[in-house]
Amino acid sequence: MDCRPCCGACCIAPSISSLGKPAGVRCRHLTPRLRCALWGYPERPSCCTGLTPSPEICGTARGEALALLTALEAQTCPPCRPG
Secondary structure (H helix, E strand, C coil): CCCCCCCCHHHCCCCEHHHCECCCCCCCCECCCCCECCCCCCCCCHHHHCCCCCHHHHCCCHHHHHHHHHHHHHHHCHHHCCC
């Protein structure tokens, strides 16, 4: 699966600690066309390079991708875990 044009959900919904980006906030490297400006560059954080588009993460539309990634962030965020 390729990245969906005009989506950017993976650059908004999850936190990116290496960039100091909290969850739900647009990454400073997300272009106006909703593409990663660091794509293909070594400066791109490893958490971003490890995230590949898939139906389980991207769903069928941008809104679904935002919802799926927001839920995944809530499930995996260490301060958010009960316990």
